[in-house]
Amino acid sequence: MNTLQVIALFSLPGLILFLEKKSKIISFFGTVVWCYFVGIVFGNLFPSIINKQVINQIVEGSVLLAVPLLLFSLDIKSWLANTRSVITSFIISLVSICLATFCVTFFFRDVQSEAWKIGGMLVGVYSGGTVNMSAIGKALGINNELFLLVNAADIFVSSFYMIFVLTIAKKVLAPYFPEYQFLNTDDNSQKENNLNVKDVIKSFLLALSVAGISVGLSLLMTGKMSAPIILLSCTTLGVVFSFSPKIQQLKSSFVTGEYFIYIFCLGLGAMCDFNSLAQNATQVVLYVSIVLALAIGLHFFGAKIFKIDIDTALITNVASVFGPAFVAPVAKSMNNKEVIVSGLTCGLMGYAIGNYLGLAMAQLIKISF
DSSP states (O other): OHHHHHHHHHHHHHHHHHHHTTOHHHHHHOHHHHHHHHHHHHHHHOGGGOOHHHHHHHHHHHHHHHHHHHHTTOOHHHHHTSOHHHHHHHHHHHHHHHHHHHHHHHHHTTTOTTHHHHHHHHHHHHHTOHHHHHHHHHHHTOOHHHHHHHHHHHHHHHHHHHHHHHHTHHHHHGGGSOOOOOOOOOOOOOOOOOOOHHHHHHHHHHHHHHHHHHHHHHHHHHSSOOHHHHHHHHHHHHHHHTTSHHHHTOTHHHHHHHHHHHHHHHHHHHTOOHHHHHHTHHHHHHHHHHHHHHHHHHHHHHHHHTTOOHHHHHHHHHHHHHOGGGHHHHHHHTTOGGGHHHHHHHHHHHHHHHHHHHHHHHHHHHHHO
16 A cells, blocks of 8 residues: 555646646646645545555655755856846845745744744745745644645645736736836746656756755764754755756756656655644635735835836836746736746856745744734
8 A cells, every 4th residue: 555655646746737738727826736636536535445654654754855855957157247236126025025924024023833834834935935945844743734724825826926926917016117128139048847767867866965965964963863953955966066067968867856846745745744734724715915015015015225127126026926937927917038047047046045034034934022
């Protein structure tokens, strides 16, 4: 039975990816949402056949592999050479989510005993993406049910912002910001995440080495498996390896990292007790809603002060709140393909920064309140 569960965890995301290309319903909600949904259905309909210990080991391992895999393609040198407005806008977005989380958690500290952990996860997900939320949640030891609730609340709340961005955001906000200055060049530098078997194997083995070194460092420094140390080591080594041109050119590393995130989502959903999940839903949804709304408001307020153009302000905020996957659709909705590379790079930088920022903010909130 355990073998079947392992096979299912590794194969079902692939099936969902295949169906995503065939079905508009599946493609509309995305692979991450469907992996959570399938996991929740199986976990709650057939709890007696689910071995949570085995699944939890796979879930934890998938995060450790996903973090460096997603970071290998990071190009920090190019990002630092980017226009000042892009970097400034991205920094404003990061500062905004930190301020919003800190302020909102003050009012929820007595309602949610683990509000500081939720705050750290929200800083991670809104500065990087789901992989940061997953890694931070595991590092802080948040229970699976609460993690899934926070993630579900994030998907629910942020979907409204995404609809706004894809439809009327630019028209509504444009009168208050400078116009984007087009360079009139054809931007062909967007990286393609092609699936190459050799690259997949190389990327996987390298990520496995990073995870192994991180575990070794934790044992050497503390004598035990310390989740925060392992996570930060994986993040740091992933960034360090990204400076190697050969590693950076492993085009399949990002796709492979995303697949391990899908495995994580599927496994976590399977371990979720839906009855326990529903008890705290209202509080968590309200918490997440206020944090995101305040963070977005602060970002555009800061962008206005620093005179950031509307396209750059939108794409950098989308890159931090949603990650790289949503950059291209938003750029298309704005009819501006020039911002795609800036958005993708900011999204990847968010992956690198999110773990440090989320863990730091969680500890700051904990000692402050």
